[in-house]
């Protein structure tokens with residue numbers, strides 16, 4: 001009888017313990033990566049390639065996401081503003097919404113889908129085909145050679161992507177504003193520039209750096225701990241994207257609390 | 263050169279190694295035989311510090327092996343992995359010269375490339391493959407490149423995991439012969455693991471049989487056929503009946 005009552009509690013407890021253990025392992029992994037970041041050798045070529053892969057090749061995805069989001073945002077804010085005859089807030093709210101929240105969060109999620117998956121699949125495949133073991137026997141630390149360049153590249157590249165996404169998103173809002181909502185182009189731009197503060201943009205870039213770190217860390221962690229065989233790599237890829245996305249949203253909430261709650 | 267005492271390793275409830283004892287002399291070419299899944303690869307990985315043993319002592323050249331292995335130790339090692347384990351993002355020559363392009367053995371690029379091409383020639387590959395990528399090579403060529411990478415820094419100890427797995431018998435014969443030649447000419451200590459008897463006869467000075475987590479039999483190659491040990495006899499003749507269970 002008591003067993004039947006306690007069984008759900010026990011399984012809940014087990015789940016919590018497993019989750020805590022996973023968080024602990026990821027924290028240890030992150031600490032190791034940061035430790036290696038500070039000690040030579042540094043693999044410049046790997047870093048350059050990672051920067052290209054993570055930063056440059058993500059631009060189209062982030063740009064597309066931003067332009068459509070900015071446009072939709074303008075339409076919604078116009079419709080909402082019309083209820084208070086406050087249609088003129090469109091430029092400033094679009095700009096603030098893009099730079100503080102939607103630019104970093106949607107950009108981060110898109111990069112997570114694109115990059116965390118590919119990192120996990122690549123490193124996972126290297127793990128199951130013994131390439132990681134081969135690196136070690138060739139006197140090369142896999143954390144330094146594979147993980148550090150990717151984590152560093154993502155941490156630096158995602159803020160730049162966010163900045164690009166912010167500009168493109170604001171441009172999307174402007175485009176919709178002048179073509180569909182009969183705003184005057186010069187007024188729209190002046191309005192945007194007048195209301196936007198440096199910290200609106202700056203806070204979004206800081207978020208971008210944190211998200212970039214999370215994305216690459218999750219891709220690398222799940223790749224390095226991939227199970228055996230094709231199934232193991234598949235599971236690692238899925239876990240990397242899910243973990244990166246959830247952590248981005250959670251970190252976004254915490255950072256928003258930290259930056260903007262009074 | 264390599265000595266292993268009382269080595270244990272289990273993965274969860276799967277006790278793979280249960281007290282392995284083995285000594286390998288300098289310059290000796292030992293071949294470890296045993297069925298698939300008996301833990302031959304795990305044994306090599308314990309020595310290389312890629313897998314942490316549960317119990318037991320391993321020394322290489324008198325120094326205890328650590329996890330991960332020290333750079334000083336790894337600098338004298340070369341390993342050919344079962345699937346080749348070539349880095350598919352790098353061209354063949356950079357795979358071969360991997361250690362010569364970074365770390366303590368780093369040297370100018372031209373020199374590293376020249377050494378890589380020389381090692382490729384040694385394993386029977388022309389300079390034209392140097393700029394190809396691993397995915398463009400056949401299985402036999404990948405094995406050769408893996409071997410060239412293993413010997414690139416002139417190691418004192420060479421580990422070879424299943425050199426003939428996935429090769430046709432003719433290619434297997436060629437690779438076996440190549441390994442034998444290279445081991446002899448380099449004077450290196452070699453440890454090869456295989457379940458292929460043709461490799462055993464081509465490569466071994468001495469043979470050890472791993473079964474049920476322990477070294478069941480070991481001795482010079484000349485004594486392999488004469489031993490009355492029923493496990494060894496069943497294995498080398500590939501019989502279905504005998505003390506080794508056919509379903510594992």
Ligand SMILES: Nc1ncnc2c1ncn2[C@@H]1O[C@H](COP(=O)(O)OP(=O)(O)O)[C@@H](O)[C@H]1O
Nearest residue numbers: 273276278296297298299300301302303304305
């Ligand atoms: N990293 C690992 N995690 C769990 N089990 C493993 C791992 N590596 C090897 N094993 C198990 O150990 C046993 C021996 O494997 P292995 O040494 O690869 O066999 P083989 O003799 O064919 O080389 C197998 O049952 C395998 O499933």
Ligand SMILES: [Mg+2]
Nearest residue numbers: 302303344423
């Ligand atoms: Mg094996």
